[in-house]
Amino acid sequence: MIDEPWTPDDELRAAAALLSAAEPSRRAAGYDRLAARTAPGKDALRAWAVDTVLPRVEREPGGPALAALVDVLGAAQDERALPVLLELAGHPDGEVRLAVAKALPFVGEPAQGSPRVRALLALSRDAAPAVRDAAVFGLGTQGEAYGPAVRAALHERLDDEDEEVAEEAVRGLARRQDASVLPRLIDLLETYVEPHPLTLSAAAVLGRPELLPVLAELAAERPEDRRIAAALDACDPARRAERSATAWRLLEELDARRPDLDAALVWDRFSTDLRLEVHHPAEPGGYLLDALLRRAGHEPSRAASLVDADVPPADVPPAA
Template identity: 80%
Template structure:
């Protein structure tokens, strides 16, 4: 169904009807149902959900209902919600500030000195530990903005009295290639019987050989844990060099074989994965470079041939 033909179904209309209930618990339930539908919803559904709740933010006094309203805005990921979220970032209700700290990374662009990022940095210093925890996670692991102010805020939280907040700060700085947190990251890897998945991800993104000994010990204890193996491989300089060399050879061979695909390599921030990005006709196509090489015997020529076979030439209409 196209967006032009889209209309709310009975469940959505029933959820919206709850928003006018006198009981705040019923309103919270209505917002919760809208958030659940908006999160995986199509663009028209998300826009409708934002239209349904945006004007109500000023009328909700706080508590669970207003926090649930913010969750709808987070799920919809609509830029129109940003002014409301910025205003609610200083709300006296902790539950509301917590919801805002979780929602802000999903509304607006990760521009370092934007009002959105400044609001998150303020929430990183919130008096409530769980709000700080959510804000530092948002800044460190969800948001890609980086600036001296972001770095200073994350470093400040390394000494937070709440251990979980400090851990989020370590991960956020590791994600940004700040090698000064290496000792703290090693401590986190050693501190738990099973390291947090985000700590392993941060170790993989940082990709430093100093992490190899502790990761090797973890791998020996848990040889089937793919997250530990991935971090270990990412921190191995020889393996990283080999992947980069093979991926570059793949790119060169594919560009010579199929210049129409406009091939390029991309290594997204906060990711350990190197991607091969292509354009097949007017459609973008993305391969995980290491996965492509693995299934073709780590032979760049075979990998290029596989892509060539996957994507036959497309006849484009002549330019007007």
């Protein structure tokens, strides 16, 4: 059966029709509708959306319409948008620069020194606090560039006159294992009635025992909050050691049961999530370790049996 070629539906066509309206507000509404429908995983729709809006960039002088157009490019996550975003990063309209700062983390290479990162570094020094906030968030939390230029930019923003920008810088540096922000991070955990989820995540990634007292106090106040519990576990050396030992026992159990599986433990640089990756021709995939262990009642042998059941043995080719 041959799949029918993708075509935009009536709602998308109606949104695209608004882009030709004389009133900027109606064009902005059209871009907003396109951005709302454009999402990762919808490749044909994303490509169509970019094809639809890119030719209109030069026709939009600025304001909400151009900012909304940029939102479509960010939602589409299409590399073709990068040159446009880089050019608009210097636009005189702060609303447009804000949209660019929000879109850039999803377009282009995240590596240190890439055009995307250089543009975000420049925007992190923007005159508008909202633009700086979005750029620092893009660099520190959404991005994974790790080099000295990014770290220097985040340190520079620690003393930003805007409190939210400074907080984003603290979180970004904590995610990069910069212990110099420990006092500031503790202050963020103590200051708010309910700490920001990203502050808790940054504390977990930093994983320093100096954070244990404030996290223990938060855990006592909110024993049901898994994010606080996860940060507490990540900062406790004994619990980290126990988690690592359990993970290795699981890997050993799995190797004993299924030597045909190419399994490995993977720990991403900016995350506390430990993943079990299984490379197998029949059923490649992976598991979040903590979720797998919860399913198995925290028994490594039971967890290994669950993976064994999930991944069927590869077919053995017939003898020649």
